[in-house]
Amino acid sequence: MIAQFPALQVVIPLLGAPLCIILRRGALPWLIALLVSWAALAMAATLLSQVADGEIISYALGGWLAPLGIEYRIDTLNAFMLLLVAGTSSAVLPFAYKSVAKEIPQDRHYLFYSGFLLMLTGLLGMAITGDAFNVFVFIEISSLSSYAMIAMGRDRRALSAAFTYLVMGTVGATFFLIGVGLIYAVTGTLNMADLAERLPPLYQSRTVLAAFAFISVGILLKLALFPLHLWLPNAYTYAPSVVTAFLAATATKVAIYLLLRFGYTVFGAEFVFNIVPASEVLLTLALAGVIIASFVAIFQSDVKRLLAYSSVAQIGYIILGISYANVTGLTASIVHIFNHAVTKGALFLVMGCVAYAAGACRLESFAGLGKRMPLTMAAFVIAGLSLIGVPLTAGFISKWYLVLGAMEKGWWPVAAVILATSLLAAVYVWRVVEIAYFRDAPADAPPLSDPPLALLVPTWVLTGACVYFGIETSLSLGFAEQAAIQLMGGG
Amino acid sequence: MEKHWLVRPKTIRLLWIVMLGVLAVTVLLQLGIEIHGEFHIDETFGFGAWYGLGTCAVMVIGAKILGAVIKRKDTYYD
Amino acid sequence: MISGLPPGLILIAGAVAIPFVGPTIRKGLVLALPVLTLALIWGTGIDAGTVWSAPFMGYAVSPVRYAPTGMLFATVFSIMAFGGALFALRSARPSEMAAAFLYAGSAIGVVFAGDLITLFVFWEIMAIGSTMVVWNGSSDAARRAGLRYALIHFFGGIVLMIGLIGHIEATGSITFDVMQADAWPRWLILAGFLINAGAWPLSSWIPDAYPEASPAGMVFLSAFTTKTAVFVLLVGFPGTQALIYVGLFMIFYGIIYALLENDMRRILAYSIVNQVGFMVVGIGIGTEMALNGAAAHAFAHIIYKGLLLMSAGSVLYMTGKRKCSDLGGLFQSMPITATCGIIGALAISAFPLTSGFISKSMINQSAADQHMMVVWLLLTAASAGVFLHAGIKFPWFVFFQKDSGLRPPDPPWNMRAAMIFFAALCLLIGVFPQPLYALLPAPVAFVPYTGAHVVGQLQLLLFSGLAFFLLLPLMKRTLTVSLDVDWLYRRAAPAVIAWIARDLRELSDGVLGGTRAQVGSIIDSMAHYHGPAGLLARTLPTGRTVFWVLVILAAFLVFNFS
Known part of the structure; x- marks a missing residue:
């Protein structure tokens, strides 16, 4: 049974989606999605424990052996991403029950949960497959379903946000496909491990160079690296609360995983950092993204949008770590993928709570919430501290390693930028806190209180995780380091 | 209402006299107690007295001069 | 098991519990927890060494290290938490009490830190706790000053963090021990420490933010941030010569600005900079006696400064006024507050028989022993200046001078009790210095009460007093603030x-x-x-x-x- 987990990891959510449509009555779709997600989490945890000692699982789908068949190949990084994706969906789905009931018409609930499971399938598939074309298939599954999910937002602007995302996402996926096509043309294989062996002799080939350019630009668009982030703010702002929390925590992160996988495993660090100037390009874009997106976040008037821009900045931090091209920087990036997912997940669930109670996440509607929704806003403050990177929160761990990696390179101005921009994060978090705690609600404001436990508990689970992973780092940091060493070819 | 005894002019005059007496005693005490300084200056007679008086005057006047430059109305930052 | 508990955690746990318990339990809790902390510091039988290590972020951190200096600071921090809690018992809101306990607990966490990472963690929590204390001043001015305070400490945290990571990256060691200020990571660490000590040019956060806190809030604020900075300098950078000059600058900066100031609690805030300057000079001199003196002075200072701020806080609490130009003549209706304030003022001026005398004279003496004549002369002038700006100026303008016509009674019993407790401590330490000397990091051979010392100090102080009354016309209170950095x-x-x-x-x-x-x-x-x-x-x-x-x-x- 356990031997079949790699396949079941993807197949179960995939089968759950139509099941939601068949059993569409009442709370059943939600229950199916929840159980599927928890099952996926259990399987991801099992897989992670199997690769914890550095072993790599290779699974031939349908019994067709690689390189002809599709291989699912799980090392520490894959398993870590599977855990992240399944863990996030397992944490937000309990939240979804009440939140979706409030935000989406009853007759479309089954579609929502079915789409959610497809999104989950796509992301899990991207994280698990060892086949380059198969990656494209899963990108499309997850993208198409997420366009639909975003369009379900209450605001009419959700439609245009989803459309913009669709256009840009399709551009990205197409570029990716062009790149994969090019390397297939020169190597005749789509299996990643196989590609890794066949590509080195072809490093000077123009086709391979072009393929790398297409693949990386396609992925950079999917992971919303500045200035290719323009689809992200509207998508996050207008999507239903649950979708935003799930996408923010996972979708861009899995795209970053793809960047790592193609950069280090398929093309190889030697090619990426010595032949192609990836380090310089990534460093420039990451720094620009961190600084500009942080400033932009400060001036937002909608808190969901503020957090969306903050995500663009945080993606910049992750890419920054990759650009160091050393183990510490890579560890920082991977651990920040995890820590930021937990933090942003918590923050967007808080937004879900506020949207549930107050109906909107505009800055002015936060006035007086510190008193009126004390538990919700306390979660915001704690997760906000993690976003800033205060000690004993998850964000601090990432910040420490990002700075440490920069120091190892001797890039102390970069270290200064990292810490100075965390001051900007403090400013945009502060803007919300100030209004919530120091400004009184207008006299004619309707009475508000904390949302029901069904929303508060998941929010606080993720908020607690922000603190837990700031103290107990052996899971997050331990696996991140192991994954980084494996990627760098040391394991 | 009668003034508190401590702030009547008569008491204040008395306090001044007592205080000047105490000052004289502390200086005169040095006749009986030998002070071993590390430097020469601190072995001069009544060092604490003249040094304290002098440096305090310098500090007060210095503050006054600096104050002329840096003092602003207390609503300055409002 | 209990013996390995980080002592700071007790107060931090209290901070978490305080908002959730009823008023009666809360009162019991805030008085009991500092006592429990003291018990954990002294009652475990451990007096030296790292108790345990734990993996954190890929390093082996040691959150509990017993060492004489740390235990001394933790002791006075616990006493302060108790006295502050007693003073704040009825006036502080739960949120303020929780913030104060988070603040005090993390300060104790810093002084027990065996490694730089633990130190930094508690350092940052301390910044958060203290900012929350300022905000609990609950005025618009407090909100703005609190934000400026937070930004300065955030900046200080950045400087410290770059320094720490650079140091750890270069040496591979996270142990917190004596460092040489010889390369930029260590310079940055030193700068980060000094920002929290209130060293110029980033000193104005003390007079800017502290007086905006509530009466009880400032009592807490006066004790922890600057003194943990003194502690880390004492452990990390003893004998760093630059500190002598930094400290001397702080001393005279504090005196001059306090002389110009009109707000009674801001006078005391400048005087914190002044007093920390004495300690920083002692650390810079770096001899065994100088370091002992700095540690002892920190201990004594926390108590008499707390007392002075309780006295000022009581006046503010009862009258709602904070400017010297609005106050005066209060001795008639607030005799206990006035008496305790005067005892605190005498102690800060280092009058014989008070705690300040037995601690500050160690620093001055060590300068003389090292034949640093200029330093000694400046320290002596500064001792006179302390009497001028804090010893007389504060009680004179608040409790005497012209009669403001205000006749408020003494504050409620808990505030009176806290003041009497601290006043008694000031006198007890001054009369019986040996128990404090026994706690100091190095053995003490110093004898404070010699005829020459006492007479010299009396001359200095009494003639400073004479100067004050002679120059009183030059010190007319004006409705002004003084420009600063x-x-x-x-x-x-x-x-x-x-x-x-x-x-x-x-x-x-x-x-x-x-x-x-x-x-x-x-x-x-x-x-x-x-x-x-x-x-x-x-x-x-x-x-x-x-x-x-x-x-x-x-x-x-x-x-x-x-």
Whole structure:
């Protein structure tokens, strides 16, 4: 049974989606999605424990052996991403029950949960497959379903946000496909491990160079690296609360995983950092993204949008770590993928709570919430501290390693930028806190209180995780380091 | 209402006299107690007295001069 | 098991519990927890060494290290937490009490830290706790001052963190021990420490933020941040010569600004800078006696400064007034507050038989022993200056001078009890210094009470008093504030930014023929680019993304084929 987990990891959510449509009555779709997600989490945890000692699982789908068949190949990084994706969906789905009931018409609930499971399938598939074309298939599954999910937002602007995302996402996926096509043309294989062996002799080939350019630009668009982030703010702002929390925590992160996988495993660090100037390009874009997106976040008037821009900045931090091209920087990036997912997940669930109670996440509607929704806003403050990177929160761990990696390179101005921009994060978090705690609600404001436990508990689970992973780092940091060493070819 | 005894002019005059007496005693005490300084200056007679008086005057006047430059109305930052 | 508990955790756990318990339990809790902390410091039988280590972030951190200096500071921090809690018992809101306990607990965490990472963690929590204490002043001014305070400490945290990571990266060791200020990571660590000590030029946060806290809040604030900084300097940088000059500057800065000040609690805030200056000088001198003196002075200072601020806090609490020009003559109706205030004032001035005398004279003596004549002369002048600005000025203008006509009674019993407790401590330590000397890091051979010492000090102080009354006409209270370095970020920087923004606008008006509607200030002009509809924040055009996609793709391709 356990031997079949790699396949079941993807197949179960995939089968759950139509099941939601068949059993569409009442709370059943939600229950199916929840159980599927928890099952996926259990399987991801099992897989992670199997690769914890550095072993790599290779699974031939349908019994067709690689390189002809599709291989699912799980090392520490894959398993870590599977855990992240399944863990996030397992944490937000309990939240979804009440939140979706409030935000989406009853007759479309089954579609929502079915789409959610497809999104989950796509992301899990991207994280698990060892086949380059198969990656494209899963990108499309997850993208198409997420366009639909975003369009379900209450605001009419959700439609245009989803459309913009669709256009840009399709551009990205197409570029990716062009790149994969090019390397297939020169190597005749789509299996990643196989590609890794066949590509080195072809490093000077123009086709391979072009393929790398297409693949990386396609992925950079999917992971919303500045200035290719323009689809992200509207998508996050207008999507239903649950979708935003799930996408923010996972979708861009899995795209970053793809960047790592193609950069280090398929093309190889030697090619990426010595032949192609990836380090310089990534460093420039990451720094620009961190600084500009942080400033932009400060001036937002909608808190969901503020957090969306903050995500663009945080993606910049992750890419920054990759650009160091050393183990510490890579560890920082991977651990920040995890820590930021937990933090942003918590923050967007808080937004879900506020949207549930107050109906909107505009800055002015936060006035007086510190008193009126004390538990919700306390979660915001704690997760906000993690976003800033205060000690004993998850964000601090990432910040420490990002700075440490920069120091190892001797890039102390970069270290200064990292810490100075965390001051900007403090400013945009502060803007919300100030209004919530120091400004009184207008006299004619309707009475508000904390949302029901069904929303508060998941929010606080993720908020607690922000603190837990700031103290107990052996899971997050331990696996991140192991994954980084494996990627760098040391394991 | 009668003034508190401590702030009547008569008491204040008395306090001044007592205080000047105490000052004289502390200086005169040095006749009986030998002070071993590390430097020469601190072995001069009544060092604490003249040094304290002098440096305090310098500090007060210095503050006054600096104050002329840096003092602003207390609503300055409002 | 209990013996390995980090002592600071007790108060931090209390901070978490305080908002959730009823008023009666809360009162019991805040008085019991500091006592429990003391028991954990002294009752476990451990007196030296790292108790345990734990993995954190890939390092082995040691959150509990017993050492004499740390235990001394933790002891006085616990006493302060108890006295402060007693003083705040009835007036403080739960949120303020919780913040104060978080603050005190993390300060104890710092002094027990065996490694730089633990130190930094508690350091940052301390900044958060203290900011929350300032905010609980609950006025608009407190909110703004608290924000400035938070930003300065955030900045200090950044400086410290770069230094720490640079140091750890270079040496591979996280142990917190004596360091030499010989390379930039250590210079940054030193600078980070000094920012929290209130060293110039970043000292104005003390008189800016502390007096905006509540009466009880400032009692807490006066004790922990600057003294943990003294502790880390004492352990990390003893004998660093630069500290002598930094400390001397702080001393005279504190005196001069306090002399100019009109707000009674701001006078005491400047006097914190002044007193910490004495300790920093002691650390800079770095001999065994100087370090003992710095540690002892920190101990004594926390108690008498707490007492002075309780006295000032009581006046503020009962009258609602904080300016010397509005106060005066209060001794008639607040005899206990006045008496305790005077005892605190005598102690800060180092009068014989008070705690200040037996601690400060160690620092002065060590300067003399090292034959540092200029330093000694300046320290002696400063001792006179302390009597001038805090010893007489504070009680005189608040409790005596002209009669303001105010006749408030003494404050409630808990505030009176806290003041009497601290006043008694000031006198007890002054009369029986041996128990305190026994706690100091090195054995003490120093004898404070010799005829020469006492007579010399009495001459110095009494003649300073004479100078005060003779020069009283020069010290008329005025309704003023004094400009300080904070003018740079409160006035100059905003003005410069606004000026540049206007200039840019004129420039762009000129270039664009003045056709564009322009924004009014830098905020607006930045919002113009960064705001929801700004150039850098516009989200609709898919064309723009495609443009960037092509630019980056082209960049890759051009690089590749060139």
